[in-house]
Amino acid sequence: MDRLSRLESESIYVIREAYRRYARIAVLWSMGKDSTSLLWLCRKAFFGRIPFPVIHIDTSYKIPEIYRFRDRLAREWDLDLRVRRNEAALAEGMGPAKSDTITCCHALKTTALKLAIADLKLDAVLLGIRRDEHGIRAKERYFSPRNAEFVWAVGDQPPELWDLFASIEDASHDRIHPLLHLTELDIWRYIEREQIPVNPLYLANDGWRYRSIGCEPCSVPIASTAATVAAVIAELETATTSERAGRAQDKESAYTMQKLRSLGYM
Numbered sequence: 001m002d003r004l005s006r007l008e009s010e011s012i013y014v015i016r017e018a019y020r021r022y023a024r025i026a027v028l029w030s031m032g033k034d035s036t037s038l039l040w041l042c043r044k045a046f047f048g049r050i051p052f053p054v055i056h057i058d059t060s061y062k063i064p065e066i067y068r069f070r071d072r073l074a075r076e077w078d079l080d081l082r083v084r085r086n087e088a089a090l091a092e093g094m095g096p097a098k099s100d101t102i103t104c105c106h107a108l109k110t111t112a113l114k115l116a117i118a119d120l121k122l123d124a125v126l127l128g129i130r131r132d133e134h135g136i137r138a139k140e141r142y143f144s145p146r147n148a149e150f151v152w153a154v155g156d157q158p159p160e161l162w163d164l165f166a167s168i169e170d171a172s173h174d175r176i177h178p179l180l181h182l183t184e185l186d187i188w189r190y191i192e193r194e195q196i197p198v199n200p201l202y203l204a205n206d207g208w209r210y211r212s213i214g215c216e217p218c219s220v221p222i223a224s225t226a227a228t229v230a231a232v233i234a235e236l237e238t239a240t241t242s243e244r245a246g247r248a249q250d251k252e253s254a255y256t257m258q259k260l261r262s263l264g265y266m
Contacts, residue, residue, distance in 0.1 A: 004190055007182055008041065014142050014178040015045045015126065017165060019052070022123040022174070026053040026082070028113075031066045031199055032213050034128035034179055036073070037187055040196045041178060042126070043077065054079045055116055055125070059108040060090055061215040069199045076197075084116040096217035117173055124174040132183045133243060141165075144175040184243050185236050192229045203227050212243055 001009070018025060027042055027050065029035045042050045056070060074081045086094070089107040096104055117125065131140060141157050143165040182190070191198055201210040208221040209232075222241075226232040 004193055007186055010181060011041050011178040012045045015042055018124055018126060018176040024122050025124045026055050026120060026122055027126040029054050029056050031070050033187055033198060033202060034130060037190060037196055038128035038179060040194060050079060053082045056083045057109055057112045058083050058085045059215050060085060061095060061217060063201060063216045065201050066213060073197055084112050086112040096215060122173055124176050126176045126178060128179050129177050130182050131180050140177055140180060142177050142180055146173055146175060188229060188233045188236060192233060198229060
């Protein structure tokens with residue numbers, strides 16, 4: 001078995017194990033390369049369909065191309081798409097221009113996710129995060145329990161040995177991370193092999209492209225001529241900058257991401 005096939009098999013194993021274990025489960029989708037690859041893997045795991053809801057936590061500040069990509073793929077893949085927003089916070093004017101990163105992300109992403117989990121009565125959510133994406137995420141487990149306050153107790157996670165996954169008795173829900181073992185390059189090579197639809201923001205236009213996408217005020221493109229997936233792969237093979245260097249919460253400090261994660265951020 002080649003490397004990509006082995007990585008794919010490991011991810012599908014985690015997805016199927018989570019589906020077997022939890023009665024009410026959903027997958028989060030940001031329309032980025034990782035979460036879209038996760039949807040692809042979920043479709044492969046269940047023979048072309050995703051048998052649980054697909055949740056988009058919408059801050060209302062996403063780049064317009066993200067929404068267009070979401071709506072097109074939701075139709076083409078017949079997704080049970082559930083869009084969730086923290087309407088109360090938005091009504092009060094919460095946004096990147098009026099608040100610091102921690103307060104804004106917590107209100108529009110973490111709290112919105114908390115409301116979605118409560119509304120759908122979820123036992124678990126699948127997320128497309130990778131260990132190599134950020135130093136704080138390197139500490140994650142495949143099955144990561146959260147308490148009633150969404151707190152991630154990084155020092156009190158159950159061990160994962162021999163592909164055996166565990167939770168803790170007082171967990172309010174578990175975060176499931178089927179892509180932990182993949183790298184940024186693995187994702188792009190998998191996208192190329194599988195011909196997975198990719199958000200056009202990742203491909204160069206007039207000398208610029210996004211390496212990581214999120215809310216429009218918090219995402220900055222990089223100089224690039226990589227207009228195809230193959231060109232992106234070639235560019236990344238020699239890249240020396242961080243994948244998320246253009247994201248506001250990562251430019252501030254590692255503490256910012258750790259604080260957000262401890263509050264329940266994805």
